[in-house]
Amino acid sequence: MPLLRYSVACLLAFSCHVASAREYAYSDAHLHYVDFFQETAGMPKLLKAMADNRIEHVMISGIPVAKKWHEDEPKRPRYYAGDDADAYWYSATDVIVAAAVNSLNPEQRQYFHPFLSGFNPNDKNSAAHIQRMLDLNPGLWQGIGEVFTRHDDLTALTSGDTPRANNEAMTRIYHLAAENDLPVMLHSNITSKREKNPLYLAEVEEPLRNHPHTRFIWAHAGTSAEIHRHQTQLDFLLPTLARMLENYPNLFIDLSWSMLTPYLLDEQGKPRKEWLQLVERFPERFMIGSDVVGRFNKLGKEMRSFDPFLDALPEDVARKVARDNFLSILPRSL
Numbered sequence: 303m304p305l306l307r308y309s310v311a312c313l314l315a316f317s318c319h320v321a322s323a324r325e326y327a328y329s330d331a332h333l334h335y336v337d338f339f340q341e342t343a344g345m346p347k348l349l350k351a352m353a354d355n356r357i358e359h360v361m362i363s364g365i366p367v368a369k370k371w372h373e374d375e376p377k378r379p380r381y382y383a384g385d386d387a388d389a390y391w392y393s394a395t396d397v398i399v400a401a402a403v404n405s406l407n408p409e410q411r412q413y414f415h416p417f418l419s420g421f422n423p424n425d426k427n428s429a430a431h432i433q434r435m436l437d438l439n440p441g442l443w444q445g446i447g448e449v450f451t452r453h454d455d456l457t458a459l460t461s462g463d464t465p466r467a468n469n470e471a472m473t474r475i476y477h478l479a480a481e482n483d484l485p486v487m488l489h490s491n492i493t494s495k496r497e498k499n500p501l502y503l504a505e506v507e508e509p510l511r512n513h514p515h516t517r518f519i520w521a522h523a524g525t526s527a528e529i530h531r532h533q534t535q536l537d538f539l540l541p542t543l544a545r546m547l548e549n550y551p552n553l554f555i556d557l558s559w560s561m562l563t564p565y566l567l568d569e570q571g572k573p574r575k576e577w578l579q580l581v582e583r584f585p586e587r588f589m590i591g592s593d594v595v596g597r598f599n600k601l602g603k604e605m606r607s608f609d610p611f612l613d614a615l616p617e618d619v620a621r622k623v624a625r626d627n628f629l630s631i632l633p634r635s636l
Contacts, residue, residue, distance in 0.1 A: 324613060326621065328605045329359040331628040332448070332487070332521065332558045332591025335399050338369040338382045340392060342596045345402050349410065355602030359629060361487075362403065363417040364395025365595065366450055367460055382456050389460045393420035393431070400439055415632055417445035417487060421475075423465040429474035436482060444632050446479050447487025448521055452502055454491065454528040466490075468508040476513040483633040485517040487556065492524030492539070495532040500524075500542055510550040517631050519554045519589070527560045535564045540576055547584045554631055557623070558591040559604055566611045573614040585619040589628040 336342045352360065371378045372387035379385045396418050403414050418435055421428040436443055449472070450456065451465040466472070467490040479486050493501040503524075510518060523543055525536065546553055557566065566577050581588050592604035612620040 324609075324617065324620065326356065326609065326612060326624040328355070328357045329361075329589065329625045329628040330357050330592050330601070330605060331361050331519070331589040332556050332593045333360050333362055333601075334365050334448075334593070334595040335362050335402060336364050336395060337596030338365055338367065338389065340365065340368055340395055340398060342398070342402075343598055345405060348598045348601075351598040351601040352413070355605060357601065357605060358625065359413050359415060361415050361417055361445065361591065361628065362399060363419045363448055363487075364392075364399045366391060366395060366419040366421065366448070367456070368392040368395075382459060386459075389456065391420075391422040391460070391462075396420040396435060400442060403442065404439075415444045415628075416442055417447050418443045419447055419449065422462070423449055423451055423467075423472055423475075424463050424469065426471045426474060428471055429478045432475060432478060443484070445485045445487065445519075446475065447485075447489075447519065449475075449486065449488050451489060451505065452491040453489050454495070454526050467505045472509065473512075476509055476516045479517075480513060480515040483635065485519055485554075485631045487519040487521055489521040490524060491526060491529065492542070493529065493533075493536065495529055498533060498536070498538075500538055503542065507546065507550075510546070510553055514550075514552055517552050517554065518550075519556050519631070521556045522558050522560045522593075523555050523565075525560055525565075530560065530564065539565065540580060544580055544583070547580075547587055553587065554627070555588050556591050557588055557608070558593040559607070560593075562607060562611075566608075571610060573611045578611070578614055581615060581623065582619055585622055586627055586630065588623050590623060 367389040369379060369382045369389045370387045375385055375387060382389055399416055403411060403416050418432060421431050451467045457464055467488050476486065488506065490502065490506050492503055493499060506520060523539065566574060568574055590608045592601050594601055594604060612624055
């Protein structure tokens with residue numbers, strides 16, 4: 303009889319565990335429809351990946367630069383870092399995204415949130431270009447970005463001056479974003495590959511302070527896989543984010559894939575307590591994204607990789623991070 307009671311108890315415990323297992327609906331807050339050669343697997347494959355993996359909403363953007371296949375290179379590179387040929391600003395990326403979204407039926411279109419990215423962040427003409435793009439497709443664009451400013455080796459490879467998030471050209475764009483109620487996603491590295499301090503933090507903090515009516519999404523919280531190859535973990539990152547989230551209510555954090563390790567999860571894949579506490583402290587300020595570029599076969603895997611971290615959060619917070627927080631920063635007129 304004791305064995306029977308034990309078996310029943312085990313079954314009940316198992317049933318409770320299964321019943322309490324969470325399934326999330328996701329918003330992908332960071333997806334590139336094309337790669338660095340402006341090529342894509344196409345909208346049908348993206349739609350299938352979304353349907354197969356409970357991804358209900360997608361931030362969809364282009365890639366603001368195109369990688370050159372240089373005359374002296376016998377083989378086409380597979381990525382922007384594949385050789386020393388440069389990259390150049392490519393405005394037609396937004397035309398590709400607009401055509402893809404406009405090809406959808408009205409029911410499908412409501413799940414896509416296009417961000418405009420095809421401009422040179424060093425050019426003070428860019429704000430006027432963005433306004434023209436808004437006028438050409440009224441109601442289509444729901445954000446600006448991902449804006450490439452300091453971006454690992456891509457910065458050195460891109461033709462022209464180094465973009466900064468606090469330059470005059472971007473200042474004009476932030477004003478335009480506020481006027482049109484558009485969030486801005488910035489890629490701006492917090493430091494270099496070797497400096498163990500927030501070397502470039504002022505380039506992000508200055509716009510946050512000077513443009514309180516503009517909503518900023520900081521891609522990867524200023525980190526990158528390339529930084530992590532040289533510096534496994536930035537010890538100053540968490541306290542810096544805590545201070546900035548406290549001081550700037552217009553700051554939102556994109557927890558895309560390069561944040562998973564070494565920050566959100568430890569070496570055993572378990573959530574880090576200090577990062578859980580940070581997200582719980584600011585439950586409406588974090589969102590997740592796949593950061594896929596033009597190919598969508600791993601989209602579901604990238605989004606589900608956040609589940610161990612989400613599962614360790616209170617359920618209401620987890621669902622905000624997984625889906626709702628991204629939707630909440632979109633234009634209020636939607």
